[in-house]
Amino acid sequence: MNYREKIGTKENPMVLKTPPQSSEYTMHVDEKDGREILVCTVKSTVLHYDIRCIEDLHQMLKKRGDWIELGSKDEKVETKPDTVEHWGRSPENPVGGWYGLRKGFxxxxxxxxxxxxxxxxxxxxxxxxxxNKMKAK
Structure with missing residues (x-):
């Protein structure tokens, strides 16, 4: 599925809030090395994610059918098993590892x-x- 229009561009990004609603950040679609990526900008920090994470995570959540803890951690911190963060780095996910694309971020x-x-x-x-937790709609 193509989410480019809904997510926006660098000039007109989607404005979002973190799950606790405590911080604002933007997300837009861009291209890097010939493939679409998600660009997440949090103040001056820029993170890149493989855009296929949207569909892959949605499929995992649908298959699971229940809530899963988010478990957000920095790249260098170990993740808690059975969390979204752990799945986003797991060799068992559809990309066989990290959805995050920018070393150090x-x-x-x-x-x-x-x-x-x-x-x-x-x-x-x-x-x-x-x-916080999430589940598929």
Whole structure:
């Protein structure tokens, strides 16, 4: 599925809030090395994710059929098993590893991708101060 129009461009990105609703960030679609990527900008930090993570994560959530903890962590921090963050780095996911593409900035998948999926109507996300979860719509 092509989400380019809904997610936006560098000039007109989608504005989102982290699951606890405490910080704002933007997401847009761009091209790098001949393939579409998601560009997530949090203040001055820029993260890149493989755009196929949207469809892959949605399929995983649908198959699971229940809530899963987000478990967001920086790239260098170990993840908690059975979380979105852990799945986003797992050799068992459809890309066989990281959806994050920018060395040093591959983490926080569980922080920034779930609100995007919620905005696209693909998932429900809780909005507590900590321990947020998501499930497929």
């Amino acid at each position: 591959k983490g926080r998948f569980g922080m920034y991708i779930p609100p995007l999926m919620e905005a696209l109507g693909l998932a429900e996300v809780t909005h507590n101060k900590r321990g």
